[in-house]
Amino acid sequence: MTGRIPSLPPESLGEDQRALYDAITGGPRAQGPQHFALTREDGSLRGPFNALLLSPALGSALQSVGAAIRYEGTLSARAREIAILLVAAEWDSAFERESHEAVGAAAGLTIEELRALRDGTTSLFTGEEGVVARVVSQLARGDLDDETWNEATAALGAQTVFELTTLVGYYATLALQLRVFGVED
Incomplete structure (x- = not known):
């Protein structure tokens, strides 16, 4: 069981x-x-x-x-794992955190960055990774404001913003299922 x-x-x-x-x-x-x-x-x-x-x-x-x-996405491996780990932090999803911290480390995230993501902290990330982190943080808590939308589409393009919204929805769905079904490993 x-x-x-x-x-x-x-x-x-x-x-x-x-x-x-x-x-x-x-x-x-x-x-x-x-x-x-x-x-x-x-x-x-x-x-x-x-x-x-x-x-x-x-x-x-x-x-x-x-x-x-x-x-098949357009995000770099680091940016994708930043996004996934921020969703895991927001939803307190232990399995997603455990599995994607390992993937994130392999993608080059440092111990300090992984700790920050565990806490939902985005201030260590700059450039496109910072934009990804800000977008995901907003989406995980609700909606994307106009300022962040404008920043994101200018830096990443609408296609990547679409990818990020899909990523947040997918990993939030998994976190919900993990919690509802009581999955710990």
């Missing part, structure tokens, strides 16, 4: 669940260096991914959005 729902090891999955499991464990998240484990010893998925198996059609769409954000 992982919180409120059971772990779903691969041998217990139906056909649609197995297709989603294979997309997660065989897709871009599983390629290259692994900064956090996707599966437990029994093969069941960790974090939000186990819950995605409850509704394979919706879970597939959601995991595809996440893969696009992480592997």
Whole structure:
């Protein structure tokens, strides 16, 4: 049991669940260096991914959005991890913090920067990373004011602002699901 729902090891999955499991464990998240484990010893998925198996059609769409954000977006790896970690801080999402601090460190975030992000502090970041941090901080708490919108579109472009709004919504959704389903690992 992982919180409120059971772990779903691969041998217990139906056909649609197995297709989603294979997309997660065989897709871009599983390629290259692994900064956090996707599966437990029994093969069941960790974090939000186990819950995605409850509704394979919706879970597939959601995991595809996440893969696009992480592997097909325009943000630099550092800027993307700054954004994800700010959402994790705002939603107090332990799994997202643990997994993305490891990814963030691999992307070049320092211990000092990771500590600041844990606290939701953005003052260490400048340039485009500072703009990303300000945009995400505002979005995580509500809406984007006109001043920040103008700064963001001038520095990043509307496409990247769209990407950031999608990132905030996606990681806030995962944080909510992790909390509701009582997922701790």
